[in-house]
Amino acid sequence: MSAYKDIAWNGIWKQNTILAQVLGLCPLLAVSSNLVNAVSLGLATIVVMMLSNFAISALRAFIPYEIRIPVFILIIAALVTGIDLAFNAFLHDLYMVLGIFIPLIVTNCIVLARVEAFAAKNGLRAATFDGLMMGVGFVWVIGLLGAVREFVGQGTLFSGIEMIFPQLSGIQILPVEYPGFLIAMLPPGAFFVLGLLIAGRNWLDSRANQRTREQRIHHQADHANSVPA
Amino acid sequence: MSEPIEIAHRESSVLRISVRTAAIMLAFTLVFTALMAGTYRVTEPLVAASALTEKLRLIGEVLPPGHYDNDLMADAITLSPQKALGLNEETRLWRARKGGEPAALVLEAAALDGYSGRISLILAVDVEGHMLAQRVTAHKETPGLGDYIDPKKDRNKTRPWITQFSNLGFDTVPQKKWKVKKDGGRFDQMSGATISARAVTNASGRALAWAVEHRDKLFALPANSRFEESKP
Numbered sequence: 001m002s003a004y005k006d007i008a009w010n011g012i013w014k015q016n017t018i019l020a021q022v023l024g025l026c027p028l029l030a031v032s033s034n035l036v037n038a039v040s041l042g043l044a045t046i047v048v049m050m051l052s053n054f055a056i057s058a059l060r061a062f063i064p065y066e067i068r069i070p071v072f073i074l075i076i077a078a079l080v081t082g083i084d085l086a087f088n089a090f091l092h093d094l095y096m097v098l099g100i101f102i103p104l105i106v107t108n109c110i111v112l113a114r115v116e117a118f119a120a121k122n123g124l125r126a127a128t129f130d131g132l133m134m135g136v137g138f139v140w141v142i143g144l145l146g147a148v149r150e151f152v153g154q155g156t157l158f159s160g161i162e163m164i165f166p167q168l169s170g171i172q173i174l175p176v177e178y179p180g181f182l183i184a185m186l187p188p189g190a191f192f193v194l195g196l197l198i199a200g201r202n203w204l205d206s207r208a209n210q211r212t213r214e215q216r217i218h219h220q221a222d223h224a225n226s227v228p229a
Numbered sequence: 230m231s232e233p234i235e236i237a238h239r240e241s242s243v244l245r246i247s248v249r250t251a252a253i254m255l256a257f258t259l260v261f262t263a264l265m266a267g268t269y270r271v272t273e274p275l276v277a278a279s280a281l282t283e284k285l286r287l288i289g290e291v292l293p294p295g296h297y298d299n300d301l302m303a304d305a306i307t308l309s310p311q312k313a314l315g316l317n318e319e320t321r322l323w324r325a326r327k328g329g330e331p332a333a334l335v336l337e338a339a340a341l342d343g344y345s346g347r348i349s350l351i352l353a354v355d356v357e358g359h360m361l362a363q364r365v366t367a368h369k370e371t372p373g374l375g376d377y378i379d380p381k382k383d384r385n386k387t388r389p390w391i392t393q394f395s396n397l398g399f400d401t402v403p404q405k406k407w408k409v410k411k412d413g414g415r416f417d418q419m420s421g422a423t424i425s426a427r428a429v430t431n432a433s434g435r436a437l438a439w440a441v442e443h444r445d446k447l448f449a450l451p452a453n454s455r456f457e458e459s460k461p
Contacts, residue, residue: 082268
């Protein structure tokens with residue numbers, strides 16, 4: 001069970017696809033200009049990562065080491081194409097909204113990275129769970145990035161939600177006269193916000209490290225005091 | 230003594246491994262290509278059906294029902310691929326009539342110079358040469374940036390970008406002013422995403438000019454006939 005806890009912790013924080021591995025920047029930067037788009041892409045990515053990890057883990061005994069990369073790419077591309085077509089055929093309304101994101105997932109090298117680093121070496125259940133958790137790690141970071149950019153860039157949150165849930169509508173947080181901050185909406189803004197998020201993660205991690213180090217020193221000091229030589 | 234034999238042996242095993250690996254790669258390629266082809270075959274009719282439903286809905290958006298009283302679906306003709314409309318394939322053109330008199334044409338067009346390739350349009354042009362309205366039917370513009378050309382994605386819900394073309398013709402906006410403001414024309418664009426707006430604006434200008442030029446011939450053709458590009 002603790003192996004699964006490790007997988008979850010790796011996906012969400014320690015080996016987070018965006019904050020730690022800094023992978024998959026192409027769709028990340030392109031689609032994170034608002035919260036709804038960002039989370040939609042993230043959810044589609046979860047589906048693809050779970051399926052691709054599952055498929056490769058299932059087929060891993062048949063894939064020779066020397067040609068694993070082209071085979072992985074072939075399988076991932078076929079899966080994404082299949083999902084794209086099936087979505088279009090069976091969930092057309094949702095496809096009209098999210099369809100544009102699905103081909104973008106192929107450009108996300110994190111899918112290949114997890115297949116290569118994890119699914120090709122692990123069992124079905126662990127591999128699928130790893131895909132899920134890496135996807136969850138992707139969703140929360142891209143969602144946060146989208147929320148920050150949307151808020152700074154246009155003063156709203158959840159704009160465009162009516163395309164998915166027609167009864168809901170976006171929230172205007174800053175006054176309507178807020179002129180917007182275009183650079184937050186453009187790719188440079190995505191880089192700035194992403195840089196701040198990575199810095200924030202490093203800060204939290206280094207603070208946690210320092211605290212454990214201090215605790216250890218305290219321990220040693222207490223120990224030295226209580227047992228005089 | 231045994232050396233040449235060993236080399237020969239090693240060479241043959243290298244060859245054998247290469248052939249085996251190539252065969253496995255080929256097998257994977259065949260299986261997954263077949264899977265993709267199968268999915269495509271299964272989903273194709275469903276995809277085509279939903280595309281048709283979507284098209285009917287879009288026709289309703291560009292041409293309000295009050296503008297005509299004929300059976301639009303029956304009064305249609307096929308266009309040969311029209312380069313002037315940016316089209317490389319046959320399309321349908323619907324003719325709206327009111328009291329038997331020509332009222333409007335509904336046609337498809339495409340801009341091939343979008344930021345991410347082709348942008349498909351549908352537009353209605355009335356008999357006086359005014360564009361009643363136009364809509365984007367398919368595009369791949371950047372989400373959150375260039376996709377405001379689609380009113381569903383436009384943040385301005387009260388007056389989406391695409392509606393500024395409604396009811397304009399070359400009498401109100403001269404043809405050489407049928408451009409985005411950045412190119413010295415009449416139409417707004419959003420800063421940072423001019424390419425999408427420029428592509429739609431220019432394509433709609435070309436389509437309007439084409440519709441005005443061929444209007445009489447298009448209305449005169451019998452239903453379900455085929456319009457061939459008149460050779461100059």
